[in-house]
Amino acid sequence: MDVLNNLILGFTVAFSLQNLAYCFIGVLLGTLVGVLPGIGPLVTIAMLFPLTFHLPAVPALIMLAGIYYGAQYGGSTTSILVNLPGETASAVTCLDGYQMARQGRAGPALAVAALASFFAGCIGTLLIALAGPELGEWALKFGAAEYFSLMLMGLVASAVLTQGDTVKGFAMVVLGLLLGIAGTDVNSGMARYSFGVPALTDGIGFTVIAVGLFAVAEIVSNLDLREAREAFTRKILHLMPTGKDLKDSSWPTVRGTAVGAVFGVLPGTGPALSSFVAYMLEKKVAKDPSRFGKGAIEGVAAPEAANNAAAQTSFIPMLTLGIPTSATMALMLGAMTMQGIEPGPQAMIAKPELFWGLVASMWIGNLLLVVLNLPLVGLWVRLLRVPYRWLFPSIIMFCALGNYGVNNNPVDVYLVALVGVLGYILAKLECEPAPLILGYVLGPLMEEYLRRALLISRGDPTVFFTRPISLAFMIAALLLLVVMIAPALDRFRASGA
Amino acid sequence: MGKFIKFDLCNNRDFLAGLLFILIGALAVVIARDYPMGSAMRMGPGYFPTILGGILCLFGVYVMLRGIRSGAKVKGEWGWRPLAFITLSIVLFGFLMDRLGMIPALVVVFFAAALAGPEFRFKEVLLLTVLMSVFAVGVFVYGLKLPYQLFPGYY
Numbered sequence: 043m044d045v046l047n048n049l050i051l052g053f054t055v056a057f058s059l060q061n062l063a064y065c066f067i068g069v070l071l072g073t074l075v076g077v078l079p080g081i082g083p084l085v086t087i088a089m090l091f092p093l094t095f096h097l098p099a100v101p102a103l104i105m106l107a108g109i110y111y112g113a114q115y116g117g118s119t120t121s122i123l124v125n126l127p128g129e130t131a132s133a134v135t136c137l138d139g140y141q142m143a144r145q146g147r148a149g150p151a152l153a154v155a156a157l158a159s160f161f162a163g164c165i166g167t168l169l170i171a172l173a174g175p176e177l178g179e180w181a182l183k184f185g186a187a188e189y190f191s192l193m194l195m196g197l198v199a200s201a202v203l204t205q206g207d208t209v210k211g212f213a214m215v216v217l218g219l220l221l222g223i224a225g226t227d228v229n230s231g232m233a234r235y236s237f238g239v240p241a242l243t244d245g246i247g248f249t250v251i252a253v254g255l256f257a258v259a260e261i262v263s264n265l266d267l268r269e270a271r272e273a274f275t276r277k278i279l280h281l282m283p284t285g286k287d288l289k290d291s292s293w294p295t296v297r298g299t300a301v302g303a304v305f306g307v308l309p310g311t312g313p314a315l316s317s318f319v320a321y322m323l324e325k326k327v328a329k330d331p332s333r334f335g336k337g338a339i340e341g342v343a344a345p346e347a348a349n350n351a352a353a354q355t356s357f358i359p360m361l362t363l364g365i366p367t368s369a370t371m372a373l374m375l376g377a378m379t380m381q382g383i384e385p386g387p388q389a390m391i392a393k394p395e396l397f398w399g400l401v402a403s404m405w406i407g408n409l410l411l412v413v414l415n416l417p418l419v420g421l422w423v424r425l426l427r428v429p430y431r432w433l434f435p436s437i438i439m440f441c442a443l444g445n446y447g448v449n450n451n452p453v454d455v456y457l458v459a460l461v462g463v464l465g466y467i468l469a470k471l472e473c474e475p476a477p478l479i480l481g482y483v484l485g486p487l488m489e490e491y492l493r494r495a496l497l498i499s500r501g502d503p504t505v506f507f508t509r510p511i512s513l514a515f516m517i518a519a520l521l522l523l524v525v526m527i528a529p530a531l532d533r534f535r536a537s538g539a
Numbered sequence: 540m541g542k543f544i545k546f547d548l549c550n551n552r553d554f555l556a557g558l559l560f561i562l563i564g565a566l567a568v569v570i571a572r573d574y575p576m577g578s579a580m581r582m583g584p585g586y587f588p589t590i591l592g593g594i595l596c597l598f599g600v601y602v603m604l605r606g607i608r609s610g611a612k613v614k615g616e617w618g619w620r621p622l623a624f625i626t627l628s629i630v631l632f633g634f635l636m637d638r639l640g641m642i643p644a645l646v647v648v649f650f651a652a653a654l655a656g657p658e659f660r661f662k663e664v665l666l667l668t669v670l671m672s673v674f675a676v677g678v679f680v681y682g683l684k685l686p687y688q689l690f691p692g693y694y
Contacts, residue, residue, distance in 0.1 A: 097684045209605075210553075213560045220567050220591050227584035232574055234584055235567070262625050265655055266618025410653035432663070435652035436671050438625060440646055442632040443675060445640075447685055455633030460625045466622055470613055473557040489587040501580030 045171055052171075052398030056406055065096070065403050068105035069410045072112020076121060077422045078433055081130050083113035085260055085372050088252040089437055092444030095249070099381040100396055104403040108379055110370065111407045114353055115159060115415060118346055119422050122151050132349065134321045138334060140340030145337050148242050150283035152419055154291050154339055155346040156412050157283075162299040162347040164410030166354025167304055170361070170401050178362040178387040186494035187505050191515035193484050193491070197477070198519040199308070202526040203315070206474040214468070218478035221246055222485020226311045230491065241453040246461075248376040251482050253441045254461025255371075255475045261434045262466045283339075291343035294324050298344035302351030306359055308367065320348035354404065361385050362396060364487070369476035372483045379483070548606075552613045557603025564595030623657035640688040641680070645672045 055061060071093075075086040094102040115133075121132040122139035142151040156383050170493065184192070196220075196414040202209030224235040225245025236242035283291075295397040305316035324344040325331045334341050334486045353428050357374075359365045364386040378385050383396065415422075445454045465475060499505035548554050577583025628651030635644040649668040653659055653676055679685050 209598060210556060213595060213602060214599065215593050216595045217560065217563060220588065220595065223588060228586045230575070232584040234574060234588060235570060246650055258578055258625060258629070262621045265621035266616065431653070431656045431658060434656065435649045435667060438628055438652045439645060439648050439671060439675065442629050443679060446633065446636055447679060452633035452637055456630055459629040462629065463622065463626055467559070470617065471552055473556055473560070491584045492587065496579050496582065501578060503579065516582055
C-alpha cells in the first residue's frame with residue numbers, strides 16, 4: 043500500500059506542531075481577508091503571499107494552501123450574506139444562498155456550505171493522493187516536446203475558456219509569456235528587457251505581477267465603481283441546519299463533488315465553471331425546479347461542493363505536471379517556484395515530504411475550516427460591516443510593504459505601481475488578467491522546453507507532431523481552438539457585412 | 540468627419556486594447572533586435588521574444604480592426620483620480636522606505652491612498668494609520684524579523 047505509507051508520511055509532516063500552526067494561521071488569515079467585502083480569493087492570496095516568502099518551503103506551502111481554502115470559503119460567506127461573490131466560483135452560490143439569508147436561514151446556508159465543502163474537500167484530497175503518483179509516473183515519460191505541447195494546450199485552453207473575449211485572451215497569454223521571459227536568459231546569460239536596471243536582470247518578480255495585477259488594479263476598479271450593496275447583518279439566530287436540510291443537501295453534495303472533481307483537472311475551466319454546471323445539474327434533476335433561486339438548499343450545497351472539489355483537484359495537474367489550470371493555481375505555482383521547487387514528477391519523487399505533507403495539510407485545512415467557521419460566523423458577519431474606505435488603504439499598505447520585503451528593494455515597489463496601472467487599463471479594456479498570469483508563470487519553462495525540443499530534433503519543428511503524446515496535446519489544443527473560434531469568426535464576418 | 544472618427548477611437552475599447560498590444564509587441568521586437576537570434580536548432584536569447592512580440596502585434600492588429608468595425612465603447616468613466624492617488628501612494632512608499640524609514644512611509648501610504656476614495660475623513664484615516672502601523676510593525680519587524688529602519692536612523 044504505497045498510498046497509505048505516503049499518506050502516513052504526509053500526516054507526520056503536517057501534524058508537526060509548527061506546520062499545524064501555519065496551516066491554522068493560513069486558514070484563519072485567508073478566511074478573515076476573504077470575508078472582507080470586495081476582496082476576492084485572488085486578491086487575498088496575492089496580498090498574503092509575500093508573508094509566506096520568509097518561511098521554509100514546506101510550512102510556506104502549507105500556509106499558502108490554508109490561505110487558499112480560507113479565501114475560497116470567505117468568498118462563499120460573502121455571497122450568502124451580502125449577495126456579493128468575491129469571484130466567479132461563488133457567484134452561483136449567491137442565487138439561493140442570499141435568498142436563504144433573506145428568509146432568516148443564513149445560519150443553515152452557511153453551515154451546509156461548510157459541510158458540503160468539507161465533504162468535497164475530503165474526496166478531493168483522496169483523489170490527489172490516488173491520482174497524483176499515477177499521473178506523475180506517466181509524466182516521467184514526457185520529454186521536452188511533450189511538455190511544450192502540454193503547456194501550449196493549457197494556454198490555449200485558458201485563452202479560449204476565459205470569461206471574456208478569446209482573441210484578447212490569446213493576446214494576454216502572449217503578453218504574459220513576454221513578461222515571464224524578461225530577465226537573464228538561462229542559456230546565454232544575457233539580460234533581456236532589463237532597461238539597464240540591475241534589479242530587472244532577475245526578471246519581473248512574481249509577487250509584483252500578482253499583486254499589481256490582482257490587488258492594485260482591482261482596488262482602482264472598485265473605487266471607480268462605487269456600487270451600493272445591502273449587507274445582511276442581522277443577528278443569525280440559529281446556525282444548525284435541520285435534519286431535513288441535511289437530507290436534502292446530501293445527494294446534491296455528492297453530485298456537486300463529482301462534477302467539481304472532473305472540472306478541476308481540466309485546464310482553463312476550474313472552480314467557476316464547475317459550480318455553474320453543478321447548479322444546472324441540480325436544477326435538472328430536481329422534482330420542482332421552480333424552487334431554485336428562491337432559497338433552495340440544494341442550490342447552495344451543490345455549487346459549494348463543486349467549487350471546493352475543483353479547487354482541490356486543480357492541484358493535481360499543478361503538482362504532478364507543473365501545469366496550472368487557473369489563475370489561482372498559477373499563483374500557487376509561482377509561489378512554489380519562488381521557494382525553489384519546480385513542480386512536476388521530479389519534485390514529487392525528490393521531495394515526497396513536500397508533496398504528501400501538502401496533501402495531508404489540505405485535508406487538515408478543510409477540517410479547520412469547518413471547525414473555525416461554524417463558531418465564528420458571528421464574527422464574520424460583523425466584519426462585513428467594515429467600510430471599504432478602511433480596507434483599501436490597508437490592502438495597499440500590505441501590498442507595498444510585502445513586495446518591499448521580498449528583496450528589500452524599492453524597485454519592486456515601483457514595479458507594483460506600474461503593473462497596477464497596466465492592470466487597471468487592461469481591466470478597463472475588458473482584457474481578462476487570468477490568461478496573462480498563466481502565460482507569465484509558464485513563459486520561462488516554455489522557452490526552455492521549446493529550445494530543448496528543437497535542439498534534440500535538430501531544428502525540425504515536426505517533432506511536436508510525430509511523437510504520439512505530444513501530437514495528442516496538439517490535437518486537443520487545435521480542437522479547442524476550432525470549437526471556440528468558429529462562432530467568433532462568424533460573428534466577425536456578420537458584423538463586418 | 541476626420542475629427543469625429545478620432546474622437547470616437549479615443550474611447551473605443553478594442554481599438555485601444557489592440558493599440559496597447561501592438562505597442563508592447565513592437566517594443567519587444569525592437570529591443571530583441573539587440574539579442575542574438577540563433578537558429579531554430581540553437582535558439583539565441585532573441586529568438587523566442589521576437590516570435591512572441593510578432594504574435595502579440597498580430598493579435599493587436601486583429602483586435603484593433605475589430606474595434607474599428609464594432610465601435611464598442613469603454614464601459615463607464617476612467618477612474619483617473621483613484622488610479623493617480625493609489626499609484627502615487629505606492630511609489631512614495633518605495634521612495635520613503637529607504638530614505639526616512641518605515642513609519643513615515645506608512646503614514647504617507649495611508650493618507651495618499653485614502654485620497655483615492657470617494658470620501659476622505661481625516662480622523663478616521665489617522666486612526667487607521669496608527670492601528671495598521673502598529674500591526675504592520677508587529678508582523679513584519681517583530682514577527683518576521685525584517686531589518687527595517689522605523690524612523691531615520693532608528694532601527
